[in-house]
Amino acid sequence: MAFDPTTLKYDDRGLIPCIAQDADGGDVLMMAWMNAEAVAMTLDSGRVTYWSRSRQAFWIKGETSGHVQELVDFRVDCDRDCLLVLVRQTGPACHTNRRSCFYTAVREGDEVELMKPMADK
Amino acid sequence: MAFDPTTLKYDDRGLIPCIAQDADGGDVLMMAWMNAEAVAMTLDSGRVTYWSRSRQAFWIKGETSGHVQELVDFRVDCDRDCLLVLVRQTGPACHTNRRSCFYTAVREGDEVELMKPMADK
Numbered sequence A, B: 001m002a003f004d005p006t007t008l009k010y011d012d013r014g015l016i017p018c019i020a021q022d023a024d025g026g027d028v029l030m031m032a033w034m035n036a037e038a039v040a041m042t043l044d045s046g047r048v049t050y051w052s053r054s055r056q057a058f059w060i061k062g063e064t065s066g067h068v069q070e071l072v073d074f075r076v077d078c079d080r081d082c083l084l085v086l087v088r089q090t091g092p093a094c095h096t097n098r099r100s101c102f103y104t105a106v107r108e109g110d111e112v113e114l115m116k117p118m119a120d121k
Helices: A035-047 B035-045
Strands: A016-022 A028-034 A047-054 A057-060 A069-078 A085-089 A104-107 A111-113 B018-020 B028-034 B047-054 B057-060 B070-077 B085-091 B104-107 B109-111
Touching: A016 B028, A016 B047, A028 A035, A028 A047, A028 A085, A035 A057, A047 A104, A047 B070, A069 A104, B028 B047, B028 B085, B035 B047, B035 B057, B070 B104
Parallel strands: A016 A085, B018 B085
Antiparallel strands: A016 A028, A047 A057, A069 A085, A069 B104, A104 A111, A104 B070, B018 B028, B047 B057, B070 B085, B104 B109
């Protein structure tokens, strides 16, 4: 069946959450938002493109930082209201320069930092 | 630092998205929503507990189906507006009886079904 981005379920802002997972190691790297046009741009270009809620603009991941996400596979969930992209991530995915945004764990009631920022090249 | 569920960033419905990932195989299983009380219940009980938007009620995953999610690790992202739980999943995570909700891929413009429902016991 041909895929049509407009058949996904977007929220009242026209957005759908998208989880990015490392296609090689399997780590969950980040979650951000797409609108229908960002979905189409991602599939067309093979470069993961989100919608920035703070900037209200397309956010071609890594366009300024170089920390691009090359699309490996694009998945839709059962309810069609969440996306999963498997990516080849260059450098850190997180704006804090860490590989993943999920670097804080909660263990025995305390927050624990699991990873440090990556060294700049 | 002691973790306080009220320090997370919830949306205007009081909800935060939570990604569930298989702690063993690394597959992303599903995404659902928690409120502050569901976060506290999950950490207290070790049983992943969401907030059902359709039923407007706590949803102790697997309580009726037996397809429970045992909490292995609880993670918070950099912006404190998304959660990741690593889980030990009994049976399928998806209501369609598939292991993961992300069983549909988009490849060369077409939707492709990647996995079939699991056989009932």
